[in-house]
Amino acid sequence: MNILSCSINTLIKEGLYEISGVEVGQHFYWQIGGFQVHAQVLITSWVVIAILLGSAALSVRNPQTIPTGGQNFFEFVLEFIRDVSQTQIGEEYGPWVPFIGTLFLFIFVSNWSGALLPWKIIQLPQGELAAPTNDINTTVALALLTSVAYFYAGLSKKGLGYFSKYIQPTPILLPINILEDFTKPLSLSFRLFGNILADELVVVVLVSLVPLVVPIPVMFLGLFTSGIQALIFATLAAAYIGESMEGHH
Amino acid sequence: MANSIMASSKPLISLSSSTQPTRVNLPKSIKLPQIPKPISSSSSSSLSSKALSFSSATVKSLALIAALAPPSMAEAMEKAQLFDFNLTLPIIVVEFLFLMFALDKVYYSPLGNFMDKRDGEIKEKLASVKDTSAEVKELDEQAAAVMRAARAEIAAALNKMKKETQVEVEEQLAVGRKKVEAELQEALASLEKQKEETIKALDSQIAALSEDIVKKVLPS
Numbered sequence: 480m481n482i483l484s485c486s487i488n489t490l491i492k493e494g495l496y497e498i499s500g501v502e503v504g505q506h507f508y509w510q511i512g513g514f515q516v517h518a519q520v521l522i523t524s525w526v527v528i529a530i531l532l533g534s535a536a537l538s539v540r541n542p543q544t545i546p547t548g549g550q551n552f553f554e555f556v557l558e559f560i561r562d563v564s565q566t567q568i569g570e571e572y573g574p575w576v577p578f579i580g581t582l583f584l585f586i587f588v589s590n591w592s593g594a595l596l597p598w599k600i601i602q603l604p605q606g607e608l609a610a611p612t613n614d615i616n617t618t619v620a621l622a623l624l625t626s627v628a629y630f631y632a633g634l635s636k637k638g639l640g641y642f643s644k645y646i647q648p649t650p651i652l653l654p655i656n657i658l659e660d661f662t663k664p665l666s667l668s669f670r671l672f673g674n675i676l677a678d679e680l681v682v683v684v685l686v687s688l689v690p691l692v693v694p695i696p697v698m699f700l701g702l703f704t705s706g707i708q709a710l711i712f713a714t715l716a717a718a719y720i721g722e723s724m725e726g727h728h
Numbered sequence: 729m730a731n732s733i734m735a736s737s738k739p740l741i742s743l744s745s746s747t748q749p750t751r752v753n754l755p756k757s758i759k760l761p762q763i764p765k766p767i768s769s770s771s772s773s774s775l776s777s778k779a780l781s782f783s784s785a786t787v788k789s790l791a792l793i794a795a796l797a798p799p800s801m802a803e804a805m806e807k808a809q810l811f812d813f814n815l816t817l818p819i820i821v822v823e824f825l826f827l828m829f830a831l832d833k834v835y836y837s838p839l840g841n842f843m844d845k846r847d848g849e850i851k852e853k854l855a856s857v858k859d860t861s862a863e864v865k866e867l868d869e870q871a872a873a874v875m876r877a878a879r880a881e882i883a884a885a886l887n888k889m890k891k892e893t894q895v896e897v898e899e900q901l902a903v904g905r906k907k908v909e910a911e912l913q914e915a916l917a918s919l920e921k922q923k924e925e926t927i928k929a930l931d932s933q934i935a936a937l938s939e940d941i942v943k944k945v946l947p948s
Contacts, residue, residue, distance in 0.1 A: 514815035528827050535835040542842045577832040616816035
């Protein structure tokens with residue numbers, strides 16, 4: 480019986496793998512000066528950056544007093560970003576709007592590009608084009624930037640007094656407070672990475688099993704999750720920055 | 729998929745971008761005897777031939793090996809790395825920073841400033857509107873005051889006129905009354921006179937009458 484189940488298991492895995500053509504952890508490598516890079520991530524990230532810059536520049540080129548269409552949308556987005564920053568950081572949120580906003584927009588457009596743009600049309604020699612955020616490099620890069628940002632925020636606001644937060648409320652919590660600086664980027668990056676990768680995998684596997692109708696709700700769920708993940712990342716980054724800037728007594 | 733995730737044997741966080749990619753060596757270590765596909769698939773898929781798969785020891789061992797490492801997976805796994813950190817990470821950092829500054833230049837700052845300016849203008853206009861409303865209130869009060877003054881004036885004039893007419897009326901009344909009284913007096917006086925005259929006449933007649941009566945009664 481055990482053997483049977485084993486072999487069936489193998490067959491399913493093998494069959495599924497061949498049918499769906501899921502390429503997990505496959506990368507299209509480029510060599511840059513002896514270093515390797517994941518070309519598919521870079522290509523899609525360039526597309527995302529081009530979309531963001533292009534649409535923003537086009538809509539905001541000539542702002543009108545009474546906004547219409549694109550300008551209206553971008554004003555709404557800016558209001559939203561400012562609102563998130565202000566809620567999390569407080570009154571001194573102004574300088575952090577570009578950082579929080581770019582985090583949100585980059586992750587959001589990346590996630591949705593993975594779900595909405597037909598990347599699969601472009602064949603790569605190895606690996607496949609997908610959302611930039613389903614590569615661990617991207618998410619860790621963003622999470623590390625967040626860490627740097629909140630350290631910078633704390634140090635520029637309070638100088639070396641910033642480090643006194645490690646022994647508050649009591650010095651006993653010192654190890655836990657230090658540990659937090661490692662868990663924050665770790666959880667940020669893995670949450671985003673895991674969600675987006677899992678979402679794309681679920682959609683691909685479902686499409687390979689039932690090509691019609693059934694995957695559609697999951698795709699919508701994927702869009703929803705993608706948006707939420709972008710919001711969560713931006714909100715948490717803002718919260719960390721606000722936390723390191725708030726006054727201790 | 730679960731296999732592939734677990735099989736990526738790189739440590740989770742190794743930020744040093746290693747020049748040579750560390751290969752997953754699980755699939756390599758187990759070299760598979762190449763079995764013709766039709767046989768393996770038929771032996772495992774046809775559930776009806778249980779006897780065959782249970783009896784033959786070779787199929788048993790083959791299935792076990794196949795379970796450990798499916799052949800087509802093995803080739804794919806060679807390069808499959810989920811947690812593969814390399815130069816992509818710093819490049820993404822640079823790209824993100826570039827995007828941040830570029831978006832700040834074309835989007836956040838211009839549109840933000842524009843929106844703030846418009847907000848200020850609207851607030852100013854609103855404030856000015858509020859000011860005019862105060863002005864309107866003042867004018868309203870002035871109008872009310874003017875009205876009150878006019879009303880008071882009218883009332884005063886009315887009172888004055890009333891008093892004057894009353895005095896006049898009383899004067900005329902007094903004059904009339906005097907006239908009437910005078911006439912009354914006159915009439916009364918004439919009446920008295922007539923009365924006296926009549927009484928006098930009566931007196932003289934009384935004397936004559938009484939003489940007549942006496943003559944008649946007393947035969948002389």
